[in-house]
Amino acid sequence: MAVRSTSRSPEVPAPVIGGAPIGGALPALSGIAGDNGGVSTTSAPSDARNPNGRGERLASRSKAPRMSDVARLAGVSQQTVSRVVRGATNVDPDIRRRVQHAIEQLRYRRNPAAAALASNRTMTIGVVSFELSVLGPTVALYGISEEARQHGYATRLVTLASLERKDIRAAFESINSDTVDGVIVLAPLLDAISVLDDLDIGVPVVTFQQGSQPSPNSVSVDEVKGARMVVRHLLDLGHKTVWHVQGPPGWMATSARVQGWAEELGAAGCFAPTPLATSDWSAAEGYRVGRELAARQDVTAIFAANDPFALGVIKALDEAGRDVPGDVSVVGFDDVKEAPYFRPALTTVRLDFEAIGHIAVGRVLSMIKEEAEGDIPLLEPRLILRDTTAPPRS
């Protein structure tokens, strides 16, 4: 929280409590009030406020005070109120205070639709996310929301119902128009990213990608490296090779992790067994392929493409009577919060998804301001050593 330009909107610090309504202190007030046909800004709102519980809602909406009401009460022009509200600097401190007081009295709040219309800025950032059941995007979403709010931006969420091209397109369409000032895409899927290419979104777009090269408008994690670290670790322990449970097709994370795994294995001159395919990121899939792996006695090290996989794999191994890490070492990816409490505690790779959200927002904002910048550096994954890995039984 902390920062925030103090200048921003209504919630400016504490304004002068107590004291007579500023009216008396304002020589100009009466004159100006007349100018607008005495629509009585003073009492009307406060009286009509509580007719009954029901009507309340409607009432408060239709008769909301507007800038000119505030201006009249404060004895200034509507334009000056606008300046105060927007946090412009060139307003006399005294006048500013007077206006703020009036704003409070009237319980005035800016009408964002009108502001957006006039300024052509919506002060909101759109987020397109695929599902929310996967750890990464969810945490990143939280990071985005918080960061955006700190900069005075709202967050507009669109979830992708499916991976069919037309649905993806529809999702983007729904955010396309003038509803947002910038977009962050939390859908690290090949299809989603490619749809993006032939779509003309009229505002800055930042994507979240996994395993891609650094670029000015995508924040990505060096997952290839993460995967290599996993394999390296396992090889260092003495395993002859590492089996891989790969993620479902279409996800960038899947290919990045496969790539890193294959690269490191190749660099070490090891045989690379065919990765086991899955259809989603669930523990159920991990369990399914885990049973196949458990049946093979030559499997001593497994790199699961995410933590739930690892959980399922370990369960399958356990049921087959194979000890982890005694007989087989297992490593996950993501470092879910529960990983330390798996039995054994899971060795895995940590990615800072919340940071991804922060960074993405930062970049979108600077793109909006048209500040020049370079590539966003890749985020470094960290290998977290816990108890699911050990040297192979010799």
Place this chain on the structure above:
Amino acid sequence: MAVRSTSRSPEVPAPVIGGAPIGGALPALSGIAGDNGGVSTTSAPSDARNPNGRGERLASRSKAPRMSDVARLAGVSQQTVSRVVRGATNVDPDIRRRVQHAIEQLRYRRNPAAAALASNRTMTIGVVSFELSVLGPTVALYGISEEARQHGYATRLVTLASLERKDIRAAFESINSDTVDGVIVLAPLLDAISVLDDLDIGVPVVTFQQGSQPSPNSVSVDEVKGARMVVRHLLDLGHKTVWHVQGPPGWMATSARVQGWAEELGAAGCFAPTPLATSDWSAAEGYRVGRELAARQDVTAIFAANDPFALGVIKALDEAGRDVPGDVSVVGFDDVKEAPYFRPALTTVRLDFEAIGHIAVGRVLSMIKEEAEGDIPLLEPRLILRDTTAPPRS
């Protein structure tokens, strides 16, 4: 900001690719076009369209066509275009088609800010959520987003940074204004709900609550019942009593689950040991208190207030050499997706959070339409029996 003034009239985007401008098919067109000073909708713009990749973005924003452009091209009034766009029924099919054609040609899209200003409706639903690390709210959020979109509504997300009253208030403030047509509060916390009471949000509000009574504007799960089911199950197995690892203070889920646990224990005339307190919903906390429980030989059945707790508890038990479910039975709550793959597979209570999202949206929408309705029925939890419970060793 760059362009603007130039954006005035002549700027209708690229229409008509190949084929004659539909002018020929429109008897009225020429007359009307003249009426506007022959601003030539046809060619001029297409030239100015692709100056270079950079300008594109800005250009597309400032020179967006508006309804009157469409109207002119289609040879109808702007008002008629509005009707077509809004899907009003009373438009001649022929005219509607003509307008739609024009819309496509110009790539027209409605300006939501202007629409919101004029109609006083924003077509968006606000969601106030506390964190996103807890399973329930996250899944519910997804349900909300999908359901809302299906009804043509967007979702605006505000996350609660902390539980301090002022932060909670700030979050609501930020959504208060005229930015949304309705609000769903996914913060099943005593404080959040109470702040709500003395806040005047000008639109319908639906809350997600746990363990509360049915009401017209809150969708809640009968967690008291869920907790009772857990205890009943454990008692039926022959346990003398059930220990409870309760959630962190302030959460409705915490009190509801405690209440159900105490009620059922009381009804059965059992001694109710003091629940073990926690400070958050993490597995780490479950592990911490789990160690205390593991040290007591008289503990044979544990009801953990959520699944991560259960995971931590089981780990602590395991480390203490106590078998689950042989020595101690453990039941969780929530049924996270991974629960079946815990070892042993976790017996727990399932809540349908996604449904909660759907229901909440449905209710908000009907409140917006001011349709009368009764209480939202409580959602029923389901006890999912798996492998962490067994009769006590006798």
Place this chain on the structure above:
DNA sequence: AAGGTCTTGAAAAGTTCTACCAGACCCGAC
């Protein structure tokens, strides 16, 4: 022919921001 219904259009309303202008004030210079 009168009365209705349906379709279409013209004008006003909704609230804020931007651009531009005018006056006040301050400074040094004449």
Place this chain on the structure above:
DNA sequence: GTCGGGTCTGGTAGAACTTTTCAAGACCTT
């Protein structure tokens, strides 16, 4: 001491784009 120029503050006018309201015209039915 007063004048010119620059700076700062506040004001006026108009633009941003759609929806709503009301009225008029077309066409059909009784």
